[in-house]
Amino acid sequence: MQFQNKKKVATITAVGMYVPEKILDNKYLESIVDTSDEWIMTRTGIRERRIMENGATSDMAVKACEDLFKTTSVKPEEIDVIIVATVTPDMLFPATACLVQEKIGATKAWGFDLSAACSAFLFALQTGASLIESGTYKKVLVIGSDKMSSIVDYTDRNTCILFGDLASAVLLEPTENQNIGIKDSMLFSDGSGKDALQMKAGGSLNPASHETIDKKWHYIYQDGKAVFKVAVKGMADVSYEIMKRNNLTSDDVAYLVPHQANLRIIDATAERMGISKEKVMINIDRYGNTTAATIPSCLTEYYRDGKIKKGDNLILAAFGAGYTWGAIYLTWGLD
Ligand code: UT7
DSSP: OOOOOOOOEEEEEEEEEEOOSEEEEHHHHHHHSSOOHHHHHHHHOOOEEEEOOSSOHHHHHHHHHHHHHTTOSOOGGGOOEEEEEOSSOSSSSSOHHHHHHHHHTOTTOEEEEEOOGGGHHHHHHHHHHHHHHTTSOSOEEEEEEEEGGGSOOTTOHHHHTTBOEEEEEEEEEEESOTTSEEEEEEEEEOGGGTTTEEOOSSSSSSOOOHHHHHTTTTSOEEOHHHHHHHHHHHHHHHHHHHHHHTTOOGGGOSEEEEOOSOHHHHHHHHHHHTOOGGGBOOOHHHHOBOGGGHHHHHHHHHHHTTOOOTTOEEEEEEEETTTEEEEEEEEOOOO
16 A cells, blocks of 8 residues: 655635724824824725723633634534734733633644734744644644733823724634645744834843833833834745746735735835735724734635635735734635
């Protein structure tokens, strides 16, 4: 008998999301900081964001998973691994993944949190895919959940207009269909960017103290201009490179699925790839920058709207704090 060692490929077999009810629109922000709807729309493309009023990141993640489980025959107790991509864990420890595991009843799963800011969903998706490709695990939940409102200073107009709360999840399973699934990734970190986008306190460097609170170090700090410059180049270059490396032309790509930080960064990435606006997934106008939840929520919404079909090539791309950035090339496998 011939020994067959077919490479296992990971593919997304279910999606889900949770959208908090409360809407924070630009008009409201005009009433609390010196800004305008016009400035926010033209500089970022954001019209409104969602706020999670009662509950934490794990609660949003659980609701996203419940939404996902409604669409698949897979049961929570069959899940092998849970990866929660987040910068707003419920606590520093235990991991939010443990809290989600318990709340959804994933009785045989282990899991962990993955901290890579706005690139975290990509890093988590590649990690989950690798666990499946290893042959050891068959059902991996990859969740992007961030309650950004818990670390936003609503007196700082530089940041409070940008972020929102959202959660979304995907289920990864192995497939022997070599035409679909996660095909390539290019992921990067560069810690020299740490000062441009960070939350200074609450970790071992600057544990919580009266001083850290007085200095507002438990909130997001961002040098927007500095991040903008590297984000435009980083996200556009990596998206172009992953296409080139896989011999894809713009005609071969059904959608760019970009991290939703700023419409201008997204437009620049699409332009570098030679991709028209209709082939770019966008939800920044309704949710703002939701960090780890931007990419899976785009996938969920576009899939549910019937806009992605089996066999579509997608390029997922992100840039965020760290710096971290990267792109993933996958072929959609859901009917
Ligand atoms: O997701 C993780 C990675 N993060 C990013 O990718 C974000 C990257 N950065 C950005 O998206 C943009 O830099 C921002 C949207 C944050 C800011 O846009 P910008 O075009 O870079 O504005 P700026 O910071 O250069 O500020 C331009 C002007 C300044 O006034 P002066 O100095 O020209 O008089 C700001 O004080 O706009 C002013 N400004 C505002 N005005 C009204 C800054 N924030 C606001 C505001 N409303 N909210």
